[in-house]
Amino acid sequence: MRPQPLAACFALAFALTFGAAQADPSSDAPAVPTTPAPAVTGNVEAGRTLAYTCQGCHGLTGYKNAYPSYRVPKIGGQSSAYLTQALMEYRQGKRKHPTMQAQSMSFSAQEIADLSAYLSTLK
Template identity: 55%
Template sequence: MRPLTIAASLALTTLLATAPARAQDEATPAPAANAASSVALQGDAAKGKMLTYTCQGCHGITGYKNAYPSYRVPRIGGQSAEYLANALHEYQKGTRQHPTMEAQAQSFSDQDIADIAAFLSSIK
Protein backbone atom coordinates (compact mmCIF):
# COMPACT_ATOMS: atom_id res chain seq x y z
CA MET A 1 0.00 0.00 0.00
CA ARG A 2 1.38 3.43 -0.87
CA PRO A 3 2.35 5.69 2.07
CA LEU A 4 0.02 8.50 0.99
CA THR A 5 -2.84 6.01 0.81
CA ILE A 6 -2.00 4.85 4.32
CA ALA A 7 -1.90 8.43 5.61
CA ALA A 8 -5.16 9.29 3.87
CA SER A 9 -6.78 6.14 5.29
CA LEU A 10 -5.57 7.06 8.77
CA ALA A 11 -6.90 10.61 8.40
CA LEU A 12 -10.25 9.31 7.16
CA THR A 13 -10.47 6.81 10.03
CA THR A 14 -9.72 9.57 12.53
CA LEU A 15 -12.31 11.83 10.93
CA LEU A 16 -14.96 9.09 10.95
CA ALA A 17 -14.21 8.19 14.56
CA THR A 18 -14.89 11.76 15.66
CA ALA A 19 -17.83 12.36 13.29
CA PRO A 20 -20.65 11.37 15.73
CA ALA A 21 -19.34 13.72 18.41
CA ARG A 22 -18.86 16.52 15.88
CA ALA A 23 -22.32 15.97 14.42
CA GLN A 24 -23.82 16.33 17.89
CA ASP A 25 -21.75 19.49 18.49
CA GLU A 26 -22.91 20.95 15.17
CA ALA A 27 -26.55 20.16 15.98
CA THR A 28 -26.35 22.24 19.15
CA PRO A 29 -26.10 25.93 18.25
CA ALA A 30 -23.32 27.79 19.98
CA PRO A 31 -24.36 30.87 21.98
CA ALA A 32 -21.71 33.02 20.33
CA ALA A 33 -20.85 31.27 17.09
CA ASN A 34 -17.65 33.05 16.14
CA ALA A 35 -16.72 34.64 19.45
CA ALA A 36 -14.32 31.80 20.31
CA SER A 37 -12.47 32.08 17.00
CA SER A 38 -11.54 35.72 17.65
CA VAL A 39 -10.17 34.86 21.10
CA ALA A 40 -6.97 32.84 21.42
CA LEU A 41 -7.75 29.38 22.70
CA GLN A 42 -5.84 28.01 25.67
CA GLY A 43 -4.18 24.73 24.71
CA ASP A 44 -4.05 21.68 26.97
CA ALA A 45 -0.69 19.93 26.50
CA ALA A 46 -1.96 16.64 27.97
CA LYS A 47 -4.76 16.45 25.39
CA GLY A 48 -2.33 17.60 22.70
CA LYS A 49 0.01 14.72 23.52
CA MET A 50 -2.79 12.25 22.82
CA LEU A 51 -3.64 13.97 19.52
CA THR A 52 -0.06 13.91 18.22
CA TYR A 53 0.41 10.14 18.11
CA THR A 54 0.01 10.12 14.31
CA CYS A 55 2.53 12.97 13.92
CA GLN A 56 5.31 10.66 15.10
CA GLY A 57 4.99 8.62 11.91
CA CYS A 58 6.87 11.31 9.96
CA HIS A 59 8.00 13.95 12.43
CA GLY A 60 9.38 11.45 14.94
CA ILE A 61 11.91 9.92 12.56
CA THR A 62 15.52 10.24 13.72
CA GLY A 63 17.23 12.86 11.57
CA TYR A 64 13.85 14.07 10.30
CA LYS A 65 14.32 12.40 6.92
CA ASN A 66 11.45 10.49 5.41
CA ALA A 67 12.08 7.41 3.26
CA TYR A 68 8.99 7.54 1.02
CA PRO A 69 9.83 9.60 -0.99
CA SER A 70 13.04 10.90 0.47
CA TYR A 71 12.56 14.43 1.82
CA ARG A 72 13.33 16.36 4.96
CA VAL A 73 10.52 16.47 7.50
CA PRO A 74 10.29 19.66 9.56
CA ARG A 75 11.14 19.46 13.25
CA ILE A 76 7.96 20.35 15.13
CA GLY A 77 8.95 19.60 18.73
CA GLY A 78 9.99 22.82 20.44
CA GLN A 79 8.54 25.15 17.81
CA SER A 80 6.48 28.06 19.12
CA ALA A 81 2.81 27.35 19.75
CA GLU A 82 1.83 30.30 17.54
CA TYR A 83 3.88 28.98 14.60
CA LEU A 84 2.44 25.46 14.95
CA ALA A 85 -1.16 26.69 15.23
CA ASN A 86 -0.73 28.99 12.23
CA ALA A 87 0.78 26.18 10.15
CA LEU A 88 -2.07 23.78 10.96
CA HIS A 89 -4.69 26.46 10.20
CA GLU A 90 -2.97 27.17 6.87
CA TYR A 91 -3.10 23.46 6.01
CA GLN A 92 -6.81 23.45 6.91
CA LYS A 93 -7.49 26.38 4.56
CA GLY A 94 -5.26 25.00 1.80
CA THR A 95 -2.96 28.04 1.78
CA ARG A 96 -0.11 25.74 2.83
CA GLN A 97 -0.09 22.59 0.76
CA HIS A 98 0.92 19.04 1.52
CA PRO A 99 -1.69 16.28 0.93
CA THR A 100 -1.04 14.37 4.15
CA MET A 101 -0.86 17.49 6.32
CA GLU A 102 -4.01 18.94 4.75
CA ALA A 103 -5.91 15.73 5.54
CA GLN A 104 -4.57 15.69 9.10
CA ALA A 105 -5.30 19.37 9.77
CA GLN A 106 -8.82 19.16 8.39
CA SER A 107 -9.65 16.52 10.99
CA PHE A 108 -8.80 18.89 13.88
CA SER A 109 -11.00 21.46 15.60
CA ASP A 110 -9.58 24.83 16.65
CA GLN A 111 -9.30 23.50 20.21
CA ASP A 112 -7.47 20.39 18.96
CA ILE A 113 -4.96 22.63 17.18
CA ALA A 114 -4.45 24.73 20.33
CA ASP A 115 -3.88 21.53 22.34
CA ILE A 116 -1.44 20.12 19.78
CA ALA A 117 0.49 23.40 19.64
CA ALA A 118 0.65 23.53 23.45
CA PHE A 119 2.12 20.04 23.65
CA LEU A 120 4.57 20.28 20.76
CA SER A 121 5.87 23.67 21.89
CA SER A 122 6.63 22.19 25.31
CA ILE A 123 9.01 19.57 23.88
CA LYS A 124 12.67 20.48 24.29
Protein backbone atom coordinates in the same frame (compact mmCIF):
# COMPACT_ATOMS: atom_id res chain seq x y z
CA MET B 1 -24.14 8.26 -9.34
CA ARG B 2 -20.46 9.22 -9.24
CA PRO B 3 -19.22 10.31 -5.78
CA GLN B 4 -18.17 13.93 -5.45
CA PRO B 5 -14.49 14.68 -4.84
CA LEU B 6 -13.66 15.51 -1.25
CA ALA B 7 -12.84 19.13 -2.09
CA ALA B 8 -16.24 19.63 -3.70
CA CYS B 9 -17.93 18.25 -0.58
CA PHE B 10 -15.98 20.66 1.63
CA ALA B 11 -16.80 23.56 -0.67
CA LEU B 12 -20.48 22.69 -0.59
CA ALA B 13 -20.49 22.34 3.21
CA PHE B 14 -18.67 25.68 3.53
CA ALA B 15 -21.08 27.43 1.16
CA LEU B 16 -24.11 26.03 2.94
CA THR B 17 -22.76 26.92 6.37
CA PHE B 18 -21.35 30.36 5.72
CA GLY B 19 -23.20 31.42 2.59
CA ALA B 20 -26.56 31.28 4.36
CA ALA B 21 -25.19 33.42 7.19
CA GLN B 22 -24.54 36.38 4.90
CA ALA B 23 -27.18 39.05 4.86
CA ASP B 24 -29.27 39.41 1.70
CA PRO B 25 -28.63 42.96 0.41
CA SER B 26 -32.24 43.23 -0.79
CA SER B 27 -33.56 42.31 2.64
CA ASP B 28 -34.86 44.97 5.05
CA ALA B 29 -33.53 43.06 8.06
CA PRO B 30 -30.41 44.56 9.64
CA ALA B 31 -27.21 42.57 9.27
CA VAL B 32 -26.09 40.71 12.36
CA PRO B 33 -22.64 41.90 13.41
CA THR B 34 -20.04 39.17 13.52
CA THR B 35 -17.69 38.88 16.45
CA PRO B 36 -14.34 37.15 16.28
CA ALA B 37 -14.13 33.72 17.87
CA PRO B 38 -12.58 33.72 21.33
CA ALA B 39 -8.94 32.72 21.52
CA VAL B 40 -8.46 29.01 22.18
CA THR B 41 -6.03 27.97 24.91
CA GLY B 42 -4.19 24.71 24.39
CA ASN B 43 -4.12 21.84 26.87
CA VAL B 44 -0.70 20.16 26.96
CA GLU B 45 -2.00 16.80 28.24
CA ALA B 46 -4.71 16.60 25.58
CA GLY B 47 -2.08 17.51 22.98
CA ARG B 48 0.19 14.69 24.18
CA THR B 49 -2.59 12.21 23.36
CA LEU B 50 -3.21 13.73 19.91
CA ALA B 51 0.47 13.95 18.94
CA TYR B 52 0.73 10.25 18.11
CA THR B 53 -0.41 11.10 14.58
CA CYS B 54 2.56 13.47 14.16
CA GLN B 55 5.26 11.04 15.28
CA GLY B 56 5.15 8.78 12.24
CA CYS B 57 6.44 11.46 9.89
CA HIS B 58 7.93 14.10 12.15
CA GLY B 59 9.59 11.54 14.42
CA LEU B 60 9.47 13.57 17.60
CA THR B 61 11.31 10.91 19.62
CA GLY B 62 14.90 11.37 18.49
CA TYR B 63 13.65 12.96 15.26
CA LYS B 64 13.88 9.76 13.21
CA ASN B 65 11.96 10.27 10.01
CA ALA B 66 9.73 7.44 8.81
CA TYR B 67 10.41 8.50 5.20
CA PRO B 68 14.17 9.09 4.93
CA SER B 69 14.00 10.27 1.31
CA TYR B 70 11.55 13.08 2.15
CA ARG B 71 12.63 15.95 4.39
CA VAL B 72 10.11 16.46 7.17
CA PRO B 73 10.56 19.52 9.40
CA LYS B 74 11.24 19.18 13.09
CA ILE B 75 8.18 20.39 14.97
CA GLY B 76 9.13 19.59 18.55
CA GLY B 77 10.11 22.79 20.35
CA GLN B 78 8.62 25.14 17.76
CA SER B 79 6.56 27.98 19.19
CA SER B 80 2.90 27.27 19.84
CA ALA B 81 1.88 30.29 17.76
CA TYR B 82 3.91 29.07 14.76
CA LEU B 83 2.50 25.54 14.95
CA THR B 84 -1.07 26.82 15.26
CA GLN B 85 -0.58 29.15 12.29
CA ALA B 86 0.95 26.38 10.16
CA LEU B 87 -1.89 23.95 10.87
CA MET B 88 -4.51 26.61 10.21
CA GLU B 89 -2.81 27.50 6.91
CA TYR B 90 -2.91 23.84 5.88
CA ARG B 91 -6.63 23.79 6.75
CA GLN B 92 -7.25 26.91 4.68
CA GLY B 93 -5.26 25.60 1.71
CA LYS B 94 -2.60 28.33 2.00
CA ARG B 95 0.03 25.63 2.50
CA LYS B 96 0.06 22.76 0.05
CA HIS B 97 0.79 19.24 1.24
CA PRO B 98 -1.96 16.63 0.85
CA THR B 99 -1.14 14.69 4.02
CA MET B 100 -0.86 17.78 6.20
CA GLN B 101 -4.02 19.26 4.71
CA ALA B 102 -5.92 16.07 5.51
CA GLN B 103 -4.46 15.92 9.03
CA SER B 104 -5.30 19.54 9.78
CA MET B 105 -8.86 19.09 8.54
CA SER B 106 -9.33 16.22 10.99
CA PHE B 107 -8.60 18.46 14.02
CA SER B 108 -10.88 21.01 15.63
CA ALA B 109 -9.53 24.46 16.59
CA GLN B 110 -9.24 23.24 20.20
CA GLU B 111 -7.30 20.15 19.14
CA ILE B 112 -4.92 22.28 17.06
CA ALA B 113 -4.34 24.49 20.11
CA ASP B 114 -3.76 21.38 22.25
CA LEU B 115 -1.28 19.91 19.76
CA SER B 116 0.56 23.22 19.46
CA ALA B 117 0.78 23.59 23.23
CA TYR B 118 2.21 20.09 23.65
CA LEU B 119 4.62 20.15 20.71
CA SER B 120 6.03 23.51 21.83
CA THR B 121 7.11 21.92 25.15
CA LEU B 122 9.35 19.33 23.47
CA LYS B 123 13.05 19.90 23.12
